[in-house]
Amino acid sequence: MLRRLRIGALAAVFILVLYLLYTAYSIVSFADKNERVRSDAAIVLGAAVWGEEPSPVLAERMNHAIWLYNNGYVAKIIATGGIGDGDAISEAEAAKRYAVQKGIPEVDVILEVESRITEQNLEYAYAIARQNHLRTLTIVSDPLHMKRAVHMAKDLGMEAYSSPTQTSVYQSMRTKFPFLLREIFFMVGYQVKMLF
Template sequence: MFNYKTKKQWLAMILLGLMSALILAIASISLSIYFYGNNNNVIKADAAIVLGAAVWGEEPSPVFRERINHSINLYKNGDVRVIIFTGGIGDKDESAEAIVGKRYAITQGVKSADILIETESRTTNQNLKNAQKVADEYQLTKFLIVSDPLHLKRSVLMAQDLGMDAYPSPTPTTRYRSLNSQLQFLMRETYFYFVYLVFKI
């Protein structure tokens, strides 16, 4: 029989093994998120779905502007026919994110008829669900999901779980440039990706 000391040693080894496995899993997810967002393969699609981000008054925040600009480039290059802007009202004194995105895109030469919006969503999952409803009305079936590189692995997985034919289209530039800001964003996305895998929320 094991004595008390031996049992404690075995328990410590089991706990160490579990912690090591957890750390390895987290590191693996983080790396997969990082490298996934660096995939810049160009795929033609019916529409670009631009995931919402904060607005400052009537103007897009720097993060949102990068996403809008990328979708405009996709549109002008002929990679998509339509842009779908998503996002509701973050603050009662601000316009809905999707409306701000549409206004900005029109000033950059995108035809109003080629822009669709949904203005009710507050989360990434809601962005995608509501965009899918809009797309269904116009028989759009293939999508490029536009967001910051580190946000895309979770976003595309959500879209595909909704039955969408969706592909990543990371912004070539991002406001998360410093090592510190990238690490914070990566840690956040790793947590939310893990939660989504387990709980689908």
């Protein structure tokens, strides 16, 4: 009986390890999927604000959305993210100011200022998109964030396309590995949540 329990426990651990490895592989292999299709808007996922300026992570996400806009791939940009603890302005507002400074017409940057996490970024932005009759949506974030973000977007019913920033600040293994571990954790959490 004890031997069977040990074998069962080892099998469960083996299956869990395989699942985590598969999850890691799926995140990494999706990271460079860049669907350069024309869509109604780019949804830029929020990131930290430093003072009243976008953090380097948020700035690079906006730089990519600005490139998509300037090259005719998107007609609007939806900047997402609420006010973080201790911040003076929302992530979305900092992103919009940055885009306007870079020459994007203010009317073409739409704000979503209530969200605090990725799932909310997408859910609330999608509601705003529908209100503005924006049907096709390009998701913009860092490469290792894209698998989970696009998965969530499609679960919400979006016609969503992947376009990771090409200038992510997460370039070295020292910065990529913690990001990957975080994404594995949140992807597993999201998948477990969706089971219930």
